[in-house]
Amino acid sequence: MADIAATDVPTAALLPGETDKATLRLHRAIMIGIAIALVIAPFVAYPVFVMKVLCFALFALAFNLLLGYGGLLSFGHAAYFGMASYVCAFTAKNWGLTPELAILLGTSVAAALGALIGALAIRRQGIYFTMITLALAQMAFFFSLQTPRFTGGEDGIQAVPRGRLFGLIDLSDDRTLYWLVAAIFMAGLLAMYRIIHSPFGQVCKAIRDNEPRAISLGYRANQYKLAVFVLSASLAGLAGSTKAIVFQLASLTDVHWSMSGEVVLMTLVGGLGTVFGPIAGALVIVSMQNYLASLGAWVTVVQGVIFVICVMTFREGIVGVIANRIKRPL
Amino acid sequence: MEFAGFTAVSGVDLQVTRGSIHALIGPNGAGKTTCFNLLTKFLAPTRGSIVFNGRDITREKPAEIARLGLVRSFQLSAVFPQLSVLTNVRIALQRRKRGDSFDFWRSEEVLRSLDREALALVEAVGLSAYAELPAVELSYGRKRALEIATTLALDPEMLLLDEPMAGMGREDVERIEALIRKVSKNRTILMVEHNLSVVASLSDRITVLARGQVLAEGTYAAVSKDPRVVEAYIGSGVGHGH
Numbered sequence: 240m241a242d243i244a245a246t247d248v249p250t251a252a253l254l255p256g257e258t259d260k261a262t263l264r265l266h267r268a269i270m271i272g273i274a275i276a277l278v279i280a281p282f283v284a285y286p287v288f289v290m291k292v293l294c295f296a297l298f299a300l301a302f303n304l305l306l307g308y309g310g311l312l313s314f315g316h317a318a319y320f321g322m323a324s325y326v327c328a329f330t331a332k333n334w335g336l337t338p339e340l341a342i343l344l345g346t347s348v349a350a351a352l353g354a355l356i357g358a359l360a361i362r363r364q365g366i367y368f369t370m371i372t373l374a375l376a377q378m379a380f381f382f383s384l385q386t387p388r389f390t391g392g393e394d395g396i397q398a399v400p401r402g403r404l405f406g407l408i409d410l411s412d413d414r415t416l417y418w419l420v421a422a423i424f425m426a427g428l429l430a431m432y433r434i435i436h437s438p439f440g441q442v443c444k445a446i447r448d449n450e451p452r453a454i455s456l457g458y459r460a461n462q463y464k465l466a467v468f469v470l471s472a473s474l475a476g477l478a479g480s481t482k483a484i485v486f487q488l489a490s491l492t493d494v495h496w497s498m499s500g501e502v503v504l505m506t507l508v509g510g511l512g513t514v515f516g517p518i519a520g521a522l523v524i525v526s527m528q529n530y531l532a533s534l535g536a537w538v539t540v541v542q543g544v545i546f547v548i549c550v551m552t553f554r555e556g557i558v559g560v561i562a563n564r565i566k567r568p569l
Numbered sequence: 570m571e572f573a574g575f576t577a578v579s580g581v582d583l584q585v586t587r588g589s590i591h592a593l594i595g596p597n598g599a600g601k602t603t604c605f606n607l608l609t610k611f612l613a614p615t616r617g618s619i620v621f622n623g624r625d626i627t628r629e630k631p632a633e634i635a636r637l638g639l640v641r642s643f644q645l646s647a648v649f650p651q652l653s654v655l656t657n658v659r660i661a662l663q664r665r666k667r668g669d670s671f672d673f674w675r676s677e678e679v680l681r682s683l684d685r686e687a688l689a690l691v692e693a694v695g696l697s698a699y700a701e702l703p704a705v706e707l708s709y710g711r712k713r714a715l716e717i718a719t720t721l722a723l724d725p726e727m728l729l730l731d732e733p734m735a736g737m738g739r740e741d742v743e744r745i746e747a748l749i750r751k752v753s754k755n756r757t758i759l760m761v762e763h764n765l766s767v768v769a770s771l772s773d774r775i776t777v778l779a780r781g782q783v784l785a786e787g788t789y790a791a792v793s794k795d796p797r798v799v800e801a802y803i804g805s806g807v808g809h810g811h
Contacts (some may be wrong), residue, residue: 436677438663438670441652445660448649455609455643456723457635457664466671 262567266432269515269569273428277421286413287485292525293424294482299505299517300431301474307512308435309467310447312369314499315356315376316475321494322379323349323476328396328489329389338402338410338419342480349476350469352379357468361461373496380494395490399483416485423481427474432514434470443467475502504542508549510556513569519557578603578781585727590749590758592768595778596801601761602644604778605731608759609641610634621727638726642733644761648712648719650705654696657704657715659687661722687722694718695744710737717745721752728752730760734767746771769793777801 280289298320305311327345330336336344360371383390390396401410410416434440446453446460454460483489492498501524509520524542531538553560562569578600585591593601606612608619610631618627621639629637649657662683663670691700694714699707704715717733733749734742746767749758753771762768768775769789777784777792779801785792792798 433676434673437673437675438667438677438680439673439675441656441660441663441677441680442670444652445649448651449647451611451631452643452647452649453660454631455611455635455641455647456661456719457632457640459630459632459669462669463671466673470673 265567266514266569270428270432273515273518274425277425280421281414281417286417288525288529290413290417290420290485291482291529292522293420294478294485295502295505295525296518296521297424297427297481298475298478298502299509299521300427301471301478302502303506303511303513303517304431304434304474305467305471306506308440308447309443309464309471311361311464311468313360313372313468313471314369314496314503315372315374315379316471316502317494317496317498318356318376318379319349319353319472319475320479320482320498320502321383321489321491322352323479324483324489324493325383325390325396327480328399328483328487331402331484332396332399335400336402337406338404338484341402342423342477342484345480345483346473346476349479350473353469353472353476354465357465357472361464361468373499376494376499377496380491380496383491383494390489390491393491395488395492396483397488399487399489401484401487410484420481420485423477427477428518431474434467435514439463439466504546506556508545508556510558510560510562510569513556513558513562515569516556516558523557578607578778581778581781581783583776583783585757585759586774587757588755589773590753590760590771592772592775593759593761593778594763594765594768594775595784598780599778600781601778602731603781605641605729605761608634608729609639635723635725639729640720640723640725640727641729642716642720642731644731644735648704648707648715651703653701654691654704654707654715655684655687655700658690658718658722659683661719662687662690665723690718690722691715693721693748695741710741713737714741714745717748725756727757727759730758730762732761732763734762734764742767 298316302313302316305313305316323345325345326348327341330344331338331341356372356375359375360368363371384392387393401416403409404419408415410419435444442453442458442463446458446463450460479493482493505520505524506517507520508523509518510516527541527545528538531541534541549556555563558569581600581604583593583604593604595601603612607614610626610629614627618625620626621634621637624637626634626637626639649660652660659680663680666683688697688700691697694717696707696711696714696718699711704712707715713733713736717730720728720730730749733745737745742764749760749771760772772789774787775789775792776786777795777798784801785795785798787795
């Protein structure tokens with residue numbers, strides 16, 4: 240009887256939907272802010288640097304979709320990022336595909352690989368799920384290492400032509416390419432936002448929160464988990480393909496397990512399960528790698544220290560802390 | 570049902586009549602929850618069969634059982650903690666009204682049409698003041714109430730309630746009791762419950778389980794006078810006064 244007593248009186252009696260609407264307005268404003276920042280960025284910063292941030296931000300958004308909204312920790316996201324990067328680079332260079340087709344093909348291969356690995360991994364829960372994704376991603380790595388005819392082995396695929404968009408627009412100029420990358424990033428962000436705010440996204444969040452309960456309501460949880468896995472792998476593939484065009488390079492670094500670790504780091508630093516956190520995380524980590532490059536191997540150590548500080552002091556990540564401060568989901 | 574050599578329940582021949590409220594009682598460890606898990610396929614039986622509406626469902630998967638209209642609640646409060654109270658109920662409505670929701674390209678605005686019905690259910694369990702709150706912030710008793718509202722949103726033909734009154738205050742027990750009575754029309758209910766006054770006032774038939782076997786079955790009046798039942802309860806030290 241006592242535990243029922245007024246321990247949880249709501250702070251304000253809001254009509255259903257009121258808070259939702261205010262949050263949606265805030266998110267819309269942030270989206271517009273990001274779009275404006277994207278327009279200004281190439282004039283105040285080095286375009287290739289901004290493009291690098293955008294590619295990794297998209298990669299982190301993809302990872303966060305799976306972990307933050309699907310509750311599934313993949314430790315093999317480098318496989319989708321890296322294999323898409325190889326396919327895009329290979330087809331653009333050897334088959335002479337236009338960049339948009341090469342990117343599309345790379346993304347499709349990542350989706351197919353995601354469906355394959357996802358179908359195996361979702362049969363297990365928790366840490367076992369994570370271990371399966373890692374093991375299969377390692378297989379993708381060794382495949383890349385052992386098939387130099389396709390991947391260029393240790394050298395990777397270099398001098399990938401940026402080509403002409405739709406066969407018309409020459410992308411060799413960084414500024415021109417920038418607008419394509421910015422558009423891809425924005426489309427990826429909007430797609431991710433729509434997915435988590437769709438009827439499908441609602442079910443994913445329910446499964447993340449309490450899988451047996453979702454099943455007892457009649458949801459076939461595994462099908463939803465596989466679907467969100469494939470969507471996440473596709474977005475990771477889109478990021479990897481775009482990266483191959485930007486740097487004109489696909490290499491073993493992209494499929495290496497440390498790349499899977501890096502995307503975990505970006506997402507946690509920025510704010511797991513927040514909409515905009517992965518972008519902030521990617522910006523911080525990529526900036527660090529760039530501006531601390533003179534430290535050489537010490538960058539990794541600095542990254543490790545930041546990771547530890549982040550987990551110990553602000554587990555919600557940068558954006559998570561802000562969201563708690565203003566009491567609105569971001 | 571056997572767990573690695575240990576027989577949890579065996580030879581439980583349980584028949585629940587359509588449209589009745591059937592209570593499953595017994596001392597702790599009698600196998601009540603195991604029965605529930607077997608019926609809803611969260612556990613697979615070692616032997617025996619389960620028939621629902623004349624259909625053998627022994628080999629079906631849990632999600633399919635729910636789709637057939639056999640929906641359970643859980644003993645520990647089973648809510649979606651990070652979703653709002655309203656969304657918790659709406660998730661169930663979404664399943665009933667839309668079936669599967671794989672449309673990741675559509676805005677969740679399409680779910681707004683379910684809000685009114687969801688709110689009515691939230692009101693029915695006395696939670697309308699908390700509709701916007703994340704479920705994690707509710708007290709234990711209110712989580713139970715939310716769980717019942719969510720289960721009812723599926724409009725199931727048969728409800729399995731695992732200790733619906735556990736951890737609830739007196740006034741909540743009365744409200745939920747009235748609610749169960751109200752929704753029991755045109756529905757079959759099987760419930761596990763320790764609160765014997767609730768069992769007495771609600772149920773048409775009672776099955777008493779002890780050590781994985783049926784000890785007695787009948788109306789409350791008949792069962793409560795059965796010496797074996799009295800002994801099982803006193804013997805196990807569960808002193809439910811009534």
